[in-house]
Structures are given as structure tokens and as C-alpha cells.
Amino acid sequence: MVRTRGLMAAAGTLALASLALAACSSGNPLDTSSSAAGGSSSGSSVVVGSAAFPENEILAYVYADALNQNGIKATVKPNIGQRDAYIAALKDGSIDLVPEYTGNLLQYFDAKATAQSSDDVYNALKTAVPSGYGVLAKAEAQDADSYNVTKAFSDQYGVKSLDDLKKVTIPLKVAANPEFQTRPYGIPGLKSEYGVTATLVPISDGGGPNTVKALTGGDVQLADIYSTTPAIKSENLVTLSDPKNMILAQNVVPLISDKAATDKVKAVLEKVQAALTTDDLIQMNTKSSVDKESADQIAKEWLKSKSLF
Known part of the structure; x- marks a missing residue:
């Protein structure tokens, strides 16, 4: 997922330009000033989206199942696509929450970011996330490009x-x-x-x-x-090892709209985040790719194994 960047002049400029177009005349890809959508969250339910790969779908079901177990109605909109697609879904209000990865998300919002370590990337990300949205606690679990x-x-x-x-x-x-x-x-x-x-x-x-x-x-x-x-x-x-730290820390982190981030929602999700490890991700992915279990089934099994709620 992502890293040091004295590299980013040309690529960063192109990326930010495309985000500006996607944000309808704003450099903020999550700007809602020109969006007519009313949003999916009325305070009584949460729609969790996922990127188009199995691990992210599993995490979406983990979040949704945890919320449902705690009396918060939650549904999953899986396999939306790559980052541009589900960020657009956050913007138009068709989802409220999506599992993300700190390094890639930081670079998406700030192509010139220079943070590298897990804590530095997370702290920089909290500042880079546009107004109206936020990230909750990062998990120990990481899944980076390699x-x-x-x-x-x-x-x-x-x-x-x-x-x-x-x-x-x-x-x-x-x-x-x-x-x-x-x-x-x-x-x-x-x-x-x-x-x-x-x-x-x-x-x-x-x-x-x-x-x-x-x-x-x-x-x-x-x-x-x-x-x-x-x-x-x-x-x-x-x-291959990456001695120049080109690829940033990639901790799992929930990206959520402020309107969905009630105290109860945050408390449930942050309990999940505190329990999630990299080994858990590997085991989940093995169940998906080798054992052919469904994302929802894997999520339920993981929550039960952790006795979180």
C-alpha cells in the first residue's frame, strides 16, 4: 500500500487533479457541498461498504455483525470497487463506513505526505481526512502491498x-x-x-x-x-524487502462519516479494532481462498472466537 515520497511531484499532481474532478470542483474528494444525496444514515442504521477484494469484504461484515450484535442496525454493501468508487459512495451517502488501510488512505488524501511509521502515518491521516469524516482507532493488523x-x-x-x-x-x-x-x-x-x-x-x-x-x-x-x-x-x-520504506505502514482503520459516528458506534468498532491482528487477517484470507467460506461466515466465526460481545 504506500510510502516515502519525495517521488510524488508528477504522479501526485495527476492524482490530486483527478480527485478534484471527482469532488465536483473541490480538491476534497469527500466534499458534499455539491452532492444532492441525503445520505444513508439517519442515526438508526449504518451501511458498511467494502472494496472489491475478499479481505476487505470480510472486514466489512466484521464491522456490520459487531454493530448488529450491539443493537445497531447495520447492512453491508460489498465489492463496490477500488478506492475511487467507494470514496464516491461515501460522498453520495450510499455508505457510511468502509474498512481502510492507513498508508494508502493517507496518500490518497495527501500525495505529498512523508510519514512512514505506523504511528506517524496514522497521526498524519487523522489530519488529512476531510471535514465531515474521520478515522477511528487503527488496529495492530496490517496488510500492505508487497x-x-x-x-x-x-x-x-x-x-x-x-x-x-x-x-x-x-x-x-x-x-x-x-x-x-x-x-x-x-x-x-x-x-x-x-x-x-x-x-x-x-x-x-x-x-x-x-x-x-x-x-x-x-x-x-x-x-x-x-x-x-x-x-x-x-x-x-x-x-522482497523494502530498505527505503517506499511502502508505508498499512494498519486497518475504519473510515466513517461523522453523521454515522455516534458514541455507541465508535465504542463497538474500536473494540473490534483493538482485537484485530495481522495473523487474524491471514487466517481469514485462508478461510476465504482455501476453505471457500463466505465473508459473512468468516466474520461471525472471528467475532465468536474473540468473545468480544
Whole structure:
């Protein structure tokens, strides 16, 4: 998900320009001044959205199930899409809350942010979130973008870190979501931070099975795969270290509209956040991708295992 950035002049300018358009003449992507939507939350119910990948959907159900168990009516609107899509849903009021990741969200709102550590990123994010919205407590759990190679590639070229890629003499192709072309930790970051030129092979499955297949099948040399993905272990992939901290801390955090953030809602969600670990995310993802359990079922099992309520 995201990192240091002295890199971000051109990419940041383009990203912020697109956000300005999405916000209808405002640089604030969550500005509601020109939105006619009345919002989904009337104080009696909460709509939880999710991005279009399994872990985020599971977290959305965790939040919604926890709220329902505490007498707060909550529903889930899953698989909305990538960040631009669910931020737009927050803006028009069709959702009230979405699970997010601190580093990527900070960079979305402030492309020039320089924070790197978990606490620094979170503190910067609290300031960067637009008026009318907020983030609740960050979890210990993290799920970050990570560059992965096959063990055969790592052994052949002696590659264990992103810095080692400079030694590779063949052209490099990276399988990742399309937005990797402009994200600071994507193709631009490889060049500006590590002096590595690579070509993007866009695959829109959030580091999922198609991305993994492109890597293990030899179509690409690198793949952006979320660090809690079970395939990293099952396929014996090598996650490259990031000595320059190009990829920021990525703690799970709820992004919520102020109108939905009642004291009771905040208390329930922050109890969930305090219990959520990175190992939990890996186990949830394994149940999803290997055991083929539904997101709602996995969420209920996790809440029961933690005896939170």
C-alpha cells in the first residue's frame, strides 16, 4: 500500500487533479457541498461498504455483525470497487463506513505526505481526512502491498530486496492493479526510489489468483500481492524487502462519516479494532481462498472466537 515520497511531484499532481474532478470542483474528494444525496444514515442504521477484494469484504461484515450484535442496525454493501468508487459512495451517502488501510488512505488524501511509521502515518491521516469524516482507532493488523518474486527468480538473480533488482539484466514486468502505473510505490516508485525500470501488466484482482498465476506462470517477473495473502506461503514466493520504506505502514482503520459516528458506534468498532491482528487477517484470507467460506461466515466465526460481545 504506500510510502516515502519525495517521488510524488508528477504522479501526485495527476492524482490530486483527478480527485478534484471527482469532488465536483473541490480538491476534497469527500466534499458534499455539491452532492444532492441525503445520505444513508439517519442515526438508526449504518451501511458498511467494502472494496472489491475478499479481505476487505470480510472486514466489512466484521464491522456490520459487531454493530448488529450491539443493537445497531447495520447492512453491508460489498465489492463496490477500488478506492475511487467507494470514496464516491461515501460522498453520495450510499455508505457510511468502509474498512481502510492507513498508508494508502493517507496518500490518497495527501500525495505529498512523508510519514512512514505506523504511528506517524496514522497521526498524519487523522489530519488529512476531510471535514465531515474521520478515522477511528487503527488496529495492530496490517496488510500492505508487497513485491513478490518466485524462489527460482530470487535464486537465479540473487534478488531478496527491491534494491537488488538493479542487478537483473532482463526486462522486468510487474503484475498489479492498473493504478499501480501511477501510485508512488508502484512503477514510479521503483524508478525514483530504486532506479529500476519496469513495465506494468495490469490485472484487476487485487493481487489475487490471476496475479499469482501471472507470476508463477512466468508471464511477469514481479507481482504486487497483499502481504496477508495465503498464496505467498503456499506458492513459496519470496517477498522482497523494502530498505527505503517506499511502502508505508498499512494498519486497518475504519473510515466513517461523522453523521454515522455516534458514541455507541465508535465504542463497538474500536473494540473490534483493538482485537484485530495481522495473523487474524491471514487466517481469514485462508478461510476465504482455501476453505471457500463466505465473508459473512468468516466474520461471525472471528467475532465468536474473540468473545468480544
